[in-house]
Amino acid sequence: MGLKATSIPFLSCESRKVSIPLMIHIEEGQAMRLCIFLGSASGVKDSYSLASKTLGRELAKNGIGVVYGGASVGLMGAVADAALHEGGEVIGVIPQSLFDKEVGHLGLSQLHVVQSMHERKAMMAELSDGFIALPGGIGTFEELFEVWTWAQLGYHPKPCSILNVDGYYDQLIGFLDHTVRQGFLKQSHRDLLIVEQDASKLIERIKSYHPPLVPKWN
Numbered sequence: 471m472g473l474k475a476t477s478i479p480f481l482s483c484e485s486r487k488v489s490i491p492l493m494i495h496i497e498e499g500q501a502m503r504l505c506i507f508l509g510s511a512s513g514v515k516d517s518y519s520l521a522s523k524t525l526g527r528e529l530a531k532n533g534i535g536v537v538y539g540g541a542s543v544g545l546m547g548a549v550a551d552a553a554l555h556e557g558g559e560v561i562g563v564i565p566q567s568l569f570d571k572e573v574g575h576l577g578l579s580q581l582h583v584v585q586s587m588h589e590r591k592a593m594m595a596e597l598s599d600g601f602i603a604l605p606g607g608i609g610t611f612e613e614l615f616e617v618w619t620w621a622q623l624g625y626h627p628k629p630c631s632i633l634n635v636d637g638y639y640d641q642l643i644g645f646l647d648h649t650v651r652q653g654f655l656k657q658s659h660r661d662l663l664i665v666e667q668d669a670s671k672l673i674e675r676i677k678s679y680h681p682p683l684v685p686k687w688n
């Protein structure tokens with residue numbers, strides 16, 4: 471992709487009392503970083519941890535930095551440790567209130583301790599050039615859906631993706647296709663979400679991603 475987002479300031483809409491993230495600054499030539507959303511638990515299958523470690527290693531081998539929630543537990547810890555072990559850059563962003571509960575990882579390249587969950591998500595998005603969700607719970611879903619809906623609205627051009635380990639997301643993907651059939655999601659916006667089962671293939675698709683122009687409102 472070769473593009474790097476360096477700033478996502480927030481545009482305030484006073485009349486509606488909301489803040490809208492707005493991408494305004496793109497630079498070329500910096501190393502890519504990808505934001506990984508995944509469970510603070512490990513799940514019941516070994517394949518979830520194995521896939522998290524494989525992804526961490528593959529990202530490091532490709533010279534791609536990892537941005538994630540900064541925990542040392544569950545799949546979050548697994549991806550971070552694997553990338554670090556391979557010599558990769560790993561940046562964590564964790565709210566102060568979760569530092570003890572999620573056992574903030576003290577061996578990272580950088581650990582940002584922030585004040586709120588909103589600050590965490592904004593910083594993770596700002597530091598990253600794309601997003602990958604692995605198996606996880608509702609925290610993982612919330613993070614993925616936020617960045618994907620931002621892409622749908624055209625707030626950022628970054629790839630959003632799922633690494634569908636062991637069919638974990640099959641039912642969600644089926645439901646998303648149901649929402650298209652029922653007229654609540656455009657096929658072109660459904661297609662903004664990349665789904666792959668293999669870490670290397672997913673990384674290749676993200677590296678060659680060109681954001682399509684698909685306006686939400688027309």
Ligand code: AMP
Pocket residue numbers: 508509510511539541568572587591606607608609610611612613
């Ligand atoms: P989970 O998938 O529920 O295990 O959570 C994975 C990560 O998402 C953890 O670091 C949680 O702190 C984080 N998380 C939980 N709730 C939210 C939320 N509302 N927004 C953003 N991240 C969250």
